[in-house]
Amino acid sequence: MVTEAGLRGRKKERTRQSLHDAALRLFLERGFDRVTVAEIAEEAEAAVTTLFKYFPGGKVALVFSHEEDRAAALADAVRNRSADTDPLTAIEDFIGTRLPFDPHMDAASPLLRLIFETPELRAYAxxxxxxxxxxxxxxxxxxxxxxxxxxxxxxxxxxxxxxxxVARHSTPRAALAMIFANLRRGWQLDT
Amino acid sequence: MVTEAGLRGRKKERTRQSLHDAALRLFLERGFDRVTVAEIAEEAEAAVTTLFKYFPGGKVALVFSHEEDRAAALADAVRNRSADTDPLTAIEDFIGTRLPFDPHMDAASPLLRLIFETPELRAYAxxxxxxxxxxxxxxxxxxxxxxxxxxxxxxxxxxxxxxxxVARHSTPRAALAMIFANLRRGWQLDT
DNA sequence: CTACGTATTTGCAACCACTACATATTCGTC
DNA sequence: GACGAATATGTAGTGGTTGCAAATACGTAG
Structure with missing residues (x-):
C-alpha cells in the first residue's frame, strides 16, 4: 500500500505511525496490559476515537502495523512457483520468509518477546x-x-x-522443515 | 465432580445450574452478543458478582457448564489403552467420544449451532x-x-x-479417521 | 486569496465485561 | 439460639470499544 499524496495523506501516515510507535514504546516499557488505550492516544497526541479509526482491530492491532493481504500473497506464491517446485515446498518457503529471521538475534528481540509472552498478541498473530x-x-x-x-x-x-x-522453537526453520517433511509423507500430494 | 452434601451444597448446585440455564435460554433466544451478563444474572435471580464467582471464565464459560480435567483424562486414555492399541488410535478414540454424537441430530442442535457460529465460543471450545x-x-x-x-x-x-x-464436517468421525490416517503415515510412530 | 465542500479529528457520553471491596445473609454446628 | 465460616449482594470502579454531533483541517474551484 502506497502512502497517499498530499498533505492530508502525509499527515494520515504520520498519525498512524505515531500511534503505532507510542503503543510499542509503552508496551515494551510496561507490558501490554499495564497500558491503557487512553495513555497510548495521549502519548501519540491523538484522540482515542482516532486511534480506533486507524486500528479497528483494537489494542492488539496496534502492535502489527504493516498488514498485508496474506491470503492472496500465499495463494500467489503457490500458483507462481517455479516449475521444479511442488505446492507444499512453495508454501513452506512462503511461511519461511514470514518467520523471525535470525534465531539468536530475534529471540532476544524485545518485540518478539512481548508478542510471544502476551497471549492476546500471540492469538492475534x-x-x-x-x-x-x-x-x-x-x-x-x-x-x-x-x-x-x-x-x-x-x-x-x-x-x-x-x-x-515453530515460533517457540530455537531453530524455527529446521522445525518447519521437519513438520513439512511429515506432512508431505502423510498426505502424499505430489501430482 | 460430585454434588456436595447438605443444604449448602444443593443450593450451590442449583445456583450454578440456574445461571447456566438462564444463559443458554437467553443466548439461544437472542444470540450470544445480544445478551448482557447483567440480564443473565437477573434471569437467574443472582448477582453479577455471583455469576463471576461461579464462572470465572466469564460470559463464554457459561455455555460450557460441565468442565473436566481433559488433559489428565486424555493422558490416562493413552496410558491405560488396551494392549493391541497404539497411542494414536487411543487418542483418536478419546477425541471421538468427545465429539458431537449423531451427525444429523447434532447438526440441527441449536446449541451446537450457537457455538459454531459464535467466534468467541468456538475459540473457547x-x-x-x-x-x-x-x-x-x-x-x-x-x-x-x-x-x-x-x-x-x-x-x-x-x-x-x-x-x-472435523466439527464443521458432516461426518465428523470419518473426517477424524482420515486426518489420523494421514498423521499416522506422516509420523510413523509405531514404537 | 477566499470561500465552500468534504475528510478527518475531537471530546463526550454511553455500553458492557469484569473486578475489588465492604456489607449482609445463610448454613452448619455447638 | 448463637457463633464462625462460607456465600451472596450492591456499589463503585477500571478499561476497551462505539456512536454521535460539533469542530477543525485540507483540497479546490472560483
Missing amino acids: RQKWTDCEDALMAVLVEQCGYPDDAPLRALARLILQSPDI | RQKWTDCEDALMAVLVEQCGYPDDAPLRALARLILQSPDI
Whole structure:
C-alpha cells in the first residue's frame, strides 16, 4: 500500500505511525496490559476515537502495523512457483520468509518477546495465519488432484498452525522443515 | 465432580445450574452478543458478582457448564489403552467420544449451532483442547520412542486441532479417521 | 486569496465485561 | 439460639470499544 499524496495523506501516515510507535514504546516499557488505550492516544497526541479509526482491530492491532493481504500473497506464491517446485515446498518457503529471521538475534528481540509472552498478541498473530485457510484450501484443491476436499482442508489447517508451533522453537526453520517433511509423507500430494 | 452434601451444597448446585440455564435460554433466544451478563444474572435471580464467582471464565464459560480435567483424562486414555492399541488410535478414540454424537441430530442442535457460529465460543471450545498440548506431548514422549521432542510437540499440536477441524464436517468421525490416517503415515510412530 | 465542500479529528457520553471491596445473609454446628 | 465460616449482594470502579454531533483541517474551484 502506497502512502497517499498530499498533505492530508502525509499527515494520515504520520498519525498512524505515531500511534503505532507510542503503543510499542509503552508496551515494551510496561507490558501490554499495564497500558491503557487512553495513555497510548495521549502519548501519540491523538484522540482515542482516532486511534480506533486507524486500528479497528483494537489494542492488539496496534502492535502489527504493516498488514498485508496474506491470503492472496500465499495463494500467489503457490500458483507462481517455479516449475521444479511442488505446492507444499512453495508454501513452506512462503511461511519461511514470514518467520523471525535470525534465531539468536530475534529471540532476544524485545518485540518478539512481548508478542510471544502476551497471549492476546500471540492469538492475534496466529489468527492472521489461520485466516488464510479458505484461500489456501482453494489453491490446494486447484493444484493437487485429490479425491475429497476434507483432507485438503485439514492439511490447510495444519499447515497454518505451523508458524505458531515453530515460533517457540530455537531453530524455527529446521522445525518447519521437519513438520513439512511429515506432512508431505502423510498426505502424499505430489501430482 | 460430585454434588456436595447438605443444604449448602444443593443450593450451590442449583445456583450454578440456574445461571447456566438462564444463559443458554437467553443466548439461544437472542444470540450470544445480544445478551448482557447483567440480564443473565437477573434471569437467574443472582448477582453479577455471583455469576463471576461461579464462572470465572466469564460470559463464554457459561455455555460450557460441565468442565473436566481433559488433559489428565486424555493422558490416562493413552496410558491405560488396551494392549493391541497404539497411542494414536487411543487418542483418536478419546477425541471421538468427545465429539458431537449423531451427525444429523447434532447438526440441527441449536446449541451446537450457537457455538459454531459464535467466534468467541468456538475459540473457547478449541482452546479447551489445545490446553492439553503439554500433557499430550509428555505422554507421547513417554510412550513412543522418537529421536527429538520437536516433532512430537508438533504432532500434539496438530492432533489437538483436529476436533475443531472435523466439527464443521458432516461426518465428523470419518473426517477424524482420515486426518489420523494421514498423521499416522506422516509420523510413523509405531514404537 | 477566499470561500465552500468534504475528510478527518475531537471530546463526550454511553455500553458492557469484569473486578475489588465492604456489607449482609445463610448454613452448619455447638 | 448463637457463633464462625462460607456465600451472596450492591456499589463503585477500571478499561476497551462505539456512536454521535460539533469542530477543525485540507483540497479546490472560483
